[in-house]
Amino acid sequence: MKTGTSYFAVRIPRHVAADMDLLVRDGFSYVCHTFSENDMAFYHPTMKEILRITRDKGLETYLDPWGVGKVFGGEAFSNFVGSNLDALQILSDGKPAGLACPMHPKFRAFMKQWIESAAELQPDVLFWDEPHFSVGTWVGDRKGQWGCRCDICKAHFHERFGFDMPNERTPEVHAYLEWAIHDFLSYVIAEGAKCGMRNALCLLPHEDGTHGAVDNWSNFGAIKGLDIIGTDPYFDLFGTGLDQVEQYSKRVQQAADEHGIESEVWFQGFKIASGREPLQAQAVDIAAAAGISRLAVWGFEACDHLGWIRPDNPQLLWRTFLDKFAELQSAAAR
Ligand SMILES: [Zn+2]
Numbered sequence: 001m002k003t004g005t006s007y008f009a010v011r012i013p014r015h016v017a018a019d020m021d022l023l024v025r026d027g028f029s030y031v032c033h034t035f036s037e038n039d040m041a042f043y044h045p046t047m048k049e050i051l052r053i054t055r056d057k058g059l060e061t062y063l064d065p066w067g068v069g070k071v072f073g074g075e076a077f078s079n080f081v082g083s084n085l086d087a088l089q090i091l092s093d094g095k096p097a098g099l100a101c102p103m104h105p106k107f108r109a110f111m112k113q114w115i116e117s118a119a120e121l122q123p124d125v126l127f128w129d130e131p132h133f134s135v136g137t138w139v140g141d142r143k144g145q146w147g148c149r150c151d152i153c154k155a156h157f158h159e160r161f162g163f164d165m166p167n168e169r170t171p172e173v174h175a176y177l178e179w180a181i182h183d184f185l186s187y188v189i190a191e192g193a194k195c196g197m198r199n200a201l202c203l204l205p206h207e208d209g210t211h212g213a214v215d216n217w218s219n220f221g222a223i224k225g226l227d228i229i230g231t232d233p234y235f236d237l238f239g240t241g242l243d244q245v246e247q248y249s250k251r252v253q254q255a256a257d258e259h260g261i262e263s264e265v266w267f268q269g270f271k272i273a274s275g276r277e278p279l280q281a282q283a284v285d286i287a288a289a290a291g292i293s294r295l296a297v298w299g300f301e302a303c304d305h306l307g308w309i310r311p312d313n314p315q316l317l318w319r320t321f322l323d324k325f326a327e328l329q330s331a332a333a334r
Helices: 014-024 037-042 044-056 077-081 103-120 151-161 171-194 217-221 244-258 275-288 314-333
Strands: 002-007 030-034 061-065 088-090 097-102 126-128 198-202 228-231 262-268 294-298
Touching: 002 014, 002 061, 014 030, 014 044, 030 044, 030 294, 037 044, 037 077, 037 103, 077 097, 077 171, 088 228, 103 171, 103 228, 126 171, 151 275, 171 217, 198 262, 217 228, 217 244, 228 244, 228 294, 244 275, 262 275, 275 294, 275 314, 294 314
Parallel strands: 002 030, 002 294, 030 061, 061 126, 126 198, 198 228, 228 262, 262 294
Antiparallel strands: 088 097
């Protein structure tokens, strides 16, 4: 069993080093560093230093294409989107949206650059976080609209189904979008593996295309070059319950077992109201009982520094995760 956390926003190596020491002290096995387009353009040498520091402390390292093209999860803005107006997703209202189309060759070429830039930092793992087409509920998206209906997607759809792509999100549209995300992931994961890195995938924990989620997890677990399959059932954020953690932990573990790869579940270390911290400890127990081999929290110190999702009591929430992880690790060692 390994435990991990994400880490972002700090780009001053001596501060990062001090924080990595804390993570080592608290028994963490790995750290997911975000590597946004801003990092890629302006902090590449600094990130190289940060990765080296993390590695030297004995921690396994992930790199996350945080908000890259806005196709992946994460707060970071995308310069690709502002600079490539011909490679954006077109929504069902016929207008472009502020995110790249994963089927556009220009965006794929950019992802190859991102992967090569990431490889220079020598991470162990590339973390493909929440890849998605446009959904009307995310920051900056247009409510009620879906994508992508660009010419490339329309042509792919016609080729697969033999008729024009409808304007409604029909079962065929849903099937197309899932196929297209799979095709895109197969591309980036193959490129990552070619550059000598392992690959982890985090799928959104929903049904029927809600928030852009996919259905056939086994099919995603089968992607050549994938080493870790995971999900992030943030039941508190989604207003669901611990059932969601159990259901999706089992689904992840099943896909991992089927394809002989590792499993991972992320826990909500942010935006938790006072008094609800113990539910997160229960979520960790549920995932561990399902056999999940990597337990991770988003993010460092329960996102105390990320104001818009700061929990009511960051110290208590972080301590809740630390205690639960320590308890599970000592139980596993016995
Ligand atoms: Zn498209």
